[in-house]
Amino acid sequence: MKVVAGQSSPLLAKRIAEKLGCELAKTTYKVFPDGELYVRVEGVKDEAIVVQSINSNKDLVQLMLIFDAVANADIIAVIPYMGYARQDRAFNDGEAVSIRAVAKLIESYADRVITVNIHSEKAKSYFKKLVDVDAMPLIGGYYKGRNVVMISPDLGSLNRVKVASSYAGCEFDYLEKVRLDAENVEIKPKSLDVGGKDVVIVDDIISTGGTIVEATKVLKDLGAKSVECACVHAVLAGDALNKLFNAGVKRVIATDTIEKSISAISVADEIAKVLLQDS
Structure with a gap:
């Protein structure tokens, strides 16, 4: 073999x-x-x-x-x-x-x-x-012991975030997302208690970064202390990583399913x- x-x-x-x-x-x-x-x-x-x-x-x-x-x-x-x-x-x-x-x-x-x-x-x-x-248990384990709130950028990823949060031992919730076209989304805030908290947006794939950028804006408006994001697959097409950092994302981590500089797991x-x- x-x-x-x-x-x-x-x-x-x-x-x-x-x-x-x-x-x-x-x-x-x-x-x-x-x-x-x-x-x-x-x-x-x-x-x-x-x-x-x-x-x-x-x-x-x-x-x-x-x-x-x-x-x-x-x-x-x-x-x-x-x-x-x-x-x-x-x-x-x-x-x-x-x-x-x-x-x-x-x-x-x-x-x-x-x-x-x-x-x-x-x-x-x-x-x-x-x-x-x-790989969601691995992402959750990475944040174990940290005082964070895990957020799904939409309802579709909620089950993934639920798994990750159970391994992290933290709270979780989701944002409501409406996709306008292939590259643009609108994020509608829910009644989330993220004021003064460190938030981790968790998803399976980050491609163009558009969803995470909009979610970060919403979470910042809701008073989040900081926003990180974690994903399994860091596609990061074009200048997606720069877009995330410019939007105020503090840190981006991913697994090594796609080998990138941010592949921490x-x-x-x-x-x-x-x-x-x-x-």
């Missing part, structure tokens, strides 16, 4: 390999002048644990090439951040349900699939071989536990 590190998840792959006590496979990745990708994986015989988050189209194509390079082995696909999971249904005639297509593609190669906090139960339903790891232990249970 060897761990194969895709280019999007080298550090997490190394951490998982260390937890499992196995080697990293030797890999070579290149890009040809015309933009085509090249992949070589050496020394994999019986079982390959492929670790690659999908945070871009390049990540997805490279993942497929890695699968093909180790096609003679049993493949366990560890995809900590499952891109395309937010496209989990068709709203208009003729639209692709993108995560359904991606699920079929991945499972045509992989014997098992492990991901972390896939965006929705609907997205999860398109997989037949999926184990979804919950590792999901390696939780993924290794699943791999060891199934071995």
Whole structure:
């Protein structure tokens, strides 16, 4: 058994390999002048644990090439951040349900699939071989012992925040969000008692940061002493991180499902536990 590190998840792959006590496979990745990708994986015989988050189209194509390079082995696909999971249904005639297509593609190669906090139960339903790891206890544990209030930016993430707060041992609540378009949201304040308190906004994904920016404004208006935010998947498209800091967010932390400078929490232990249970 060897761990194969895709280019999007080298550090997490190394951490998982260390937890499992196995080697990293030797890999070579290149890009040809015309933009085509090249992949070589050496020394994999019986079982390959492929670790690659999908945070871009390049990540997805490279993942497929890695699968093909180790096609003679049993493949366990560890995809900590499952891109395309937010496209989990068709709203208009003729639209692709993108995560359904991606699920079929991945499972045509992989014997098992492990991901972390896939965006929705609907997205999860398109997989037949999926184990979804919950990182909210890790986020909660990170704040254990601190006097904070955890806030969900909308009702949809309330259950996630409820889990995190139970591990942090703190209070929780949510804001009401109305999405105006793909990049803009309006946050309507509830009757939250955050005056003079340190608040942590908790969500599964921070992409453009628009939701967190608006939530921070509301919480500041309600008298919050400070606002931090924590997420599982730090997509942080464009200058999202600057937007958050400019809005007054004191600190941003995330897991290493997408490897960023703010990845303060590792999901390696939780993924290794699943791999060891199934071995």
